[in-house]
Amino acid sequence: MAIPSAVVNAGNGHQQQNIFRITFSQALSSIPTLEAWDDSTFSTTLKEMFTGTAGNGNVPYVSGLATTDTAPGGPSWEPASPVAGGAVANRLQGTTSYVNLAAEIPTAGFSVRFNLNWQVGYDATVPATTTQNGVLACRYAYSGTAPSLTWAYNDSGAGGTEAAPQWTTITPGSAGNYIRPMDSSSNSSSPVWTRPTSGVADAPTIWVTAT
Amino acid sequence: MWTANMEDGNAAGSASRNWTDLPKDKKLTGVQLVIPSMPKIYVCLKNYQKYYFVTEAMANPGDRKGKITAEIIGGHDISLGVGTEIRVEVTGAVRVSTYPLDKFKFSQDILRDGTSNGKARLETVKPVEAV
Numbered sequence: 195m196a197i198p199s200a201v202v203n204a205g206n207g208h209q210q211q212n213i214f215r216i217t218f219s220q221a222l223s224s225i226p227t228l229e230a231w232d233d234s235t236f237s238t239t240l241k242e243m244f245t246g247t248a249g250n251g252n253v254p255y256v257s258g259l260a261t262t263d264t265a266p267g268g269p270s271w272e273p274a275s276p277v278a279g280g281a282v283a284n285r286l287q288g289t290t291s292y293v294n295l296a297a298e299i300p301t302a303g304f305s306v307r308f309n310l311n312w313q314v315g316y317d318a319t320v321p322a323t324t325t326q327n328g329v330l331a332c333r334y335a336y337s338g339t340a341p342s343l344t345w346a347y348n349d350s351g352a353g354g355t356e357a358a359p360q361w362t363t364i365t366p367g368s369a370g371n372y373i374r375p376m377d378s379s380s381n382s383s384s385p386v387w388t389r390p391t392s393g394v395a396d397a398p399t400i401w402v403t404a405t
Numbered sequence: 406m407w408t409a410n411m412e413d414g415n416a417a418g419s420a421s422r423n424w425t426d427l428p429k430d431k432k433l434t435g436v437q438l439v440i441p442s443m444p445k446i447y448v449c450l451k452n453y454q455k456y457y458f459v460t461e462a463m464a465n466p467g468d469r470k471g472k473i474t475a476e477i478i479g480g481h482d483i484s485l486g487v488g489t490e491i492r493v494e495v496t497g498a499v500r501v502s503t504y505p506l507d508k509f510k511f512s513q514d515i516l517r518d519g520t521s522n523g524k525a526r527l528e529t530v531k532p533v534e535a536v
Contacts, residue, residue, distance in 0.1 A: 331465055
């Protein structure tokens with residue numbers, strides 16, 4: 195199966211480990227982290243997806259969970275508020291709050307795994323084209339040969355499951371792929387995620403799309 | 406871009422090898438790191454008992470290679486239990502920090518022995534030729 199496709203067990207409410215993964219071709223010198231930023235200058239986190247709204251308690255919209263070493267203790271792994279610095283599960287905002295993707299420093303060929311969730315309040319700005327268009331990023335360090343990274347997701351369209359994941363590689367660049375929260379009834383040609391009428395809501399599905 | 410000065414008077418640098426290629430049986434007298442915005446000037450750590458170097462990068466989903474964001478050198482003063490780290494960002498910003506050695510966040514494999522023969526120090530120097 196090719197992109198676009200839904201990601202198996204992505205989002206809050208799932209207790210599995212095989213959702214997204216990054217494989218490093220060479221040894222790293224530190225534990226890699228998963229972060230979110232306004233853009234690929236990795237310098238600011240000013241958008242609404244980081245500052246939140248009154249309706250969601252002014253916390254970042256995107257959460258990450260490291261599943262490299264263990265599955266979460268329960269399906270509701272999304273933290274209610276960000277944890278300062280790195281954590282196994284965290285609301286993502288630059289280097290203020292991020293996810294440590296493994297417990298140990300990866301050796302050559304090692305893969306880290308993670309899950310993602312998007313949650314917004316009833317008062318989130320719509321359309322969200324300029325308020326939720328931040329970037330995810332992996333920060334890593336090395337002292338030897340520069341590693342190549344391979345980002346992949348467990349591809350629902352290819353029949354992936356937790357027990358038998360089907361890993362499809364995510365392609366890079368401005369013409370590459372996007373990781374998007376979407377309604378269950380939405381489709382990849384017109385991706386839509388509807389905000390709740392009250393309270394907060396998690397994205398029902400997460401897709402990797404080409405546009 | 407780093408340069409390591411060896412106990413035998415030779416120097417080695419990133420132009421010809423990776424940090425992890427430095428032999429573990431040769432002690433270092435100091436490590437230098439160039440500042441991108443001032444390529445004639447190096448920041449230097451001397452007289453530490455251990456040294457390390459890392460390149461830090463950031464990759465967006467799908468990226469095979471990340472963008473380099475910083476180069477870092479560090480030294481451990483084991484007698485004091487303190488590490489000193491110099492972070493030089495690609496923007497030219499230089500940040501110096503110290504930490505207790507039990508908070509060292511990098512791999513032990515990248516530490517190389519130094520010839521501590523005096524007070525550990527950080528200084529700014531003219532470059533030496535790397536080989």
